[in-house]
Amino acid sequence: MKLAKRYLLLFVLPALILYTLFIVYPLINSLFLSLYSWPGVGKKTFVGLDNFRKVFSAGSFRNEVFNAFWHNVYFYFLAALIEIGVGFFIALMLASKIKGARMFRNIVYIPNMIPLVLVGFMWSLYLNPQVGLVNQFLKLIGLGGLAQSWLGQESTALTTIILVNAWRNIGFYVLVLLAAILDINPSLLEAAYIDGASNWKIIWRIIFPLSFSTVRTLAILLFIWSFNVFDMIYALEGVQAGPYRSTDVLGTLFYRTAFGGLGSSAIDMGLGATITVFIFAIIMPVSILYVYLVEKRQRSA
Amino acid sequence: MxxxxxxxxxxxxxxxxxxxxxxxxxxxxxxxxxxxxxxxxxxxxxxxxxxxxFRNIIDAWNQAGIGRGYLNSLIIAGSAVVGIVIISSFFAYAISKYEFRGRRFLFMYSMLGLAFPARLAIIPIYLLLRNINLTNSRLGLIIIYIAVNIPFSVFLLKNFIDGVPNELSEAARIDGANPLQIYRHVVIPLIKPAISIVSIVSFVNVWNDFFFPLIFINDRSKATITLAVSIFFGEYANRWNLLFTSLTLAIAPTIILFLIFSRQFIAGMTQGAIK
Structure with a gap:
C-alpha cells in the first residue's frame, strides 16, 4: 500500500529523529571526539591521532589497554563455555519429557530479573573471605581448605566475576536454546527413535545441527556484550578493577579515563572516546554479521 | 521432546x-x-x-532512600514505556504495511542499535544532554531510554504487524479509514500481545539499568532504585543486615512482575532479535 506523505512523516519521524539524534549521531561523534584532548569543560585541544598512538605504541597506557582487552577476551570465552555450553546442556534436560519442566524453566530465568549491579553486590557479601556464605559453606561441609579470598587475589578474581555473571545470565541462554530445540519438528525425533537411535545420537545428529543457527546468534550477541561489561566489575571490584587491575576490562578503563575515579590520572574525554572507538572497531565485524543475519532471516520469513 | x-x-x-x-x-x-x-x-x-x-526494613527503607528510588524508577520506566510503545509501533507499522522508498534501509538502520550498544556513545550522549540542560534530570534519562529501546521494540512489533493480514487494513481503507484510524482500530487490537511484551520487557530493562543513572544523575533525590542501593552500599559497607534488606527491597518489584508475567517475559526473549 502507498502512504500519504504526511502520514509517513507522522509514523516514521519521531522514532527516526530520537534514534538518530541520541544513538547514531553520538556513536559517530565519538570518532571526532577521539581526535581531541579534553577534560570535559573548557577548550578542546586538537591532537590528531595522538590518542590512537597512546593506545597502540609502547607505553603505560597501551599496557593498560591491552591488559583490559585480554580480560575481555577471557571473559568472552569462559562466558561462552558456561552460558552457551552448559546452557545448551540444561536446555536439553528441560526439553525432555519430565514433570515440572515449566516450573524449572521459570526458576532458571529468575536471576535475569535482577539488575546486574545488584547481583554483584549480593555476591560481594556472599564471597566475603571471613564471614561470606561461600567460605562458611565450604567449612561446613569439611572443605575449609578451599576457602579463600575469591575476589581479593589476582589468581581467582576475574574467573569468580565471570562465574557470578554466568549465575545471573545463563537463564537467558537456556531459554533461547530451549525455544530453538522445541521448535524442531517432533516427527524428526520420533522417526529417529523408531529407527532405534540413542538419545546421544539424536542430540548430536539432529538437535545440535538444527539449533546451530541459534547458537551462532547467541555467540555473536555474547561477543558484543562481553566487550561492554561494566556493571559486574563495578559492583565487585569498583572502577579501580582490583586487585592490581587483574579484573580491569575496557569498560572500567573507559570509565576511569573519561569520568575519573579515586586515584586516576586526569580526566580526558577525548582519550575516553578513543577507547570506545577501539571497542567499536573490535565488535564491528561481528555486529555487521549480526545485522546481515537478522535481515536475511526477515526476508526469508 | x-x-x-x-x-x-x-x-x-x-x-x-x-x-x-x-x-x-x-x-x-x-x-x-x-x-x-x-x-x-x-x-x-x-x-x-x-x-x-521489620526493624531492618524500616531502617533500610529510610536510610537507603528506597521509597524515593522506587518513585524515580517508576516515573522514569513508566514514562519511557509509554514513549517506546507509541513511537516504535508507529515506525514498525509504517515499514511493515506501506511501500515507500528507503523502507528496507530504515529497517536495517534501526537494527544497528541492536548490534552497537548505546553505552559506546555515552560521552557524546552526555555532552548532548548537557547542552540542552538535561543531565541530572529524569526527563533526560526518559529520552535516552526511549531511544535505546527503539531497535528491540521495532523489531518485535514489526514481526507481529507483518502477521496482520493485509486484507483487513485494505477493507478498512476502502471503508474510508485513514492510515491513523487503521493503525488505531485494526492493527493495535490485533497486536496487543506484542504491545504487552514490549511494555513489560522494556519496563524491566529500564528499571534494572544502572549505567546511565550512574553517569547522568548526581543528585541523590533523583537516584533510581539501582543507583540508590549502589550509593547505600558505598556508605554502609559493614551493616550487612541493612545491605541485604536494601537488596531484597530493590529486587522485589521486578521479581513480583516476573511471577505475574513470566509468559510475556519468556516470549519477549525468544521472539526478540534471536529467533
Missing part, C-alpha cells in the same frame, strides 16, 4: 534439583538475612531468623 529411561530421568531430576538450589538458595538467604540481626548474620549464617522483625 527427548524421551528418557528411568535412570536418565533420575539423573536429570538430580541435576535440575542441584541447579535449582544454586539459583534459589542465594535468593532465600538474602531474604532470610533481611530479617536477622547483624550478629546473627555473622555468627549463625545458615540459621533462619530467630527473632524476625
Amino acid at each position: 527427548l524421551t528418557l529411561s528411568k535412570y536418565g530421568k533420575i539423573l536429570v531430576y538430580t541435576l535440575l534439583l542441584i541447579y535449582t538450589m544454586l539459583v534459589l538458595v542465594p535468593f532465600l538467604m538474602m531474604i532470610s538475612n533481611s530479617f536477622k540481626s547483624m550478629r546473627d548474620i555473622y555468627l549463625k549464617p545458615f540459621s533462619l531468623p530467630t527473632d524476625p522483625s
Whole structure:
C-alpha cells in the first residue's frame, strides 16, 4: 500500500529523529571526539591521532589497554563455555519429557530479573573471605581448605566475576536454546527413535545441527556484550578493577579515563572516546554479521 | 521432546534439583538475612531468623532512600514505556504495511542499535544532554531510554504487524479509514500481545539499568532504585543486615512482575532479535 506523505512523516519521524539524534549521531561523534584532548569543560585541544598512538605504541597506557582487552577476551570465552555450553546442556534436560519442566524453566530465568549491579553486590557479601556464605559453606561441609579470598587475589578474581555473571545470565541462554530445540519438528525425533537411535545420537545428529543457527546468534550477541561489561566489575571490584587491575576490562578503563575515579590520572574525554572507538572497531565485524543475519532471516520469513 | 529411561530421568531430576538450589538458595538467604540481626548474620549464617522483625526494613527503607528510588524508577520506566510503545509501533507499522522508498534501509538502520550498544556513545550522549540542560534530570534519562529501546521494540512489533493480514487494513481503507484510524482500530487490537511484551520487557530493562543513572544523575533525590542501593552500599559497607534488606527491597518489584508475567517475559526473549 502507498502512504500519504504526511502520514509517513507522522509514523516514521519521531522514532527516526530520537534514534538518530541520541544513538547514531553520538556513536559517530565519538570518532571526532577521539581526535581531541579534553577534560570535559573548557577548550578542546586538537591532537590528531595522538590518542590512537597512546593506545597502540609502547607505553603505560597501551599496557593498560591491552591488559583490559585480554580480560575481555577471557571473559568472552569462559562466558561462552558456561552460558552457551552448559546452557545448551540444561536446555536439553528441560526439553525432555519430565514433570515440572515449566516450573524449572521459570526458576532458571529468575536471576535475569535482577539488575546486574545488584547481583554483584549480593555476591560481594556472599564471597566475603571471613564471614561470606561461600567460605562458611565450604567449612561446613569439611572443605575449609578451599576457602579463600575469591575476589581479593589476582589468581581467582576475574574467573569468580565471570562465574557470578554466568549465575545471573545463563537463564537467558537456556531459554533461547530451549525455544530453538522445541521448535524442531517432533516427527524428526520420533522417526529417529523408531529407527532405534540413542538419545546421544539424536542430540548430536539432529538437535545440535538444527539449533546451530541459534547458537551462532547467541555467540555473536555474547561477543558484543562481553566487550561492554561494566556493571559486574563495578559492583565487585569498583572502577579501580582490583586487585592490581587483574579484573580491569575496557569498560572500567573507559570509565576511569573519561569520568575519573579515586586515584586516576586526569580526566580526558577525548582519550575516553578513543577507547570506545577501539571497542567499536573490535565488535564491528561481528555486529555487521549480526545485522546481515537478522535481515536475511526477515526476508526469508 | 527427548524421551528418557528411568535412570536418565533420575539423573536429570538430580541435576535440575542441584541447579535449582544454586539459583534459589542465594535468593532465600538474602531474604532470610533481611530479617536477622547483624550478629546473627555473622555468627549463625545458615540459621533462619530467630527473632524476625521489620526493624531492618524500616531502617533500610529510610536510610537507603528506597521509597524515593522506587518513585524515580517508576516515573522514569513508566514514562519511557509509554514513549517506546507509541513511537516504535508507529515506525514498525509504517515499514511493515506501506511501500515507500528507503523502507528496507530504515529497517536495517534501526537494527544497528541492536548490534552497537548505546553505552559506546555515552560521552557524546552526555555532552548532548548537557547542552540542552538535561543531565541530572529524569526527563533526560526518559529520552535516552526511549531511544535505546527503539531497535528491540521495532523489531518485535514489526514481526507481529507483518502477521496482520493485509486484507483487513485494505477493507478498512476502502471503508474510508485513514492510515491513523487503521493503525488505531485494526492493527493495535490485533497486536496487543506484542504491545504487552514490549511494555513489560522494556519496563524491566529500564528499571534494572544502572549505567546511565550512574553517569547522568548526581543528585541523590533523583537516584533510581539501582543507583540508590549502589550509593547505600558505598556508605554502609559493614551493616550487612541493612545491605541485604536494601537488596531484597530493590529486587522485589521486578521479581513480583516476573511471577505475574513470566509468559510475556519468556516470549519477549525468544521472539526478540534471536529467533
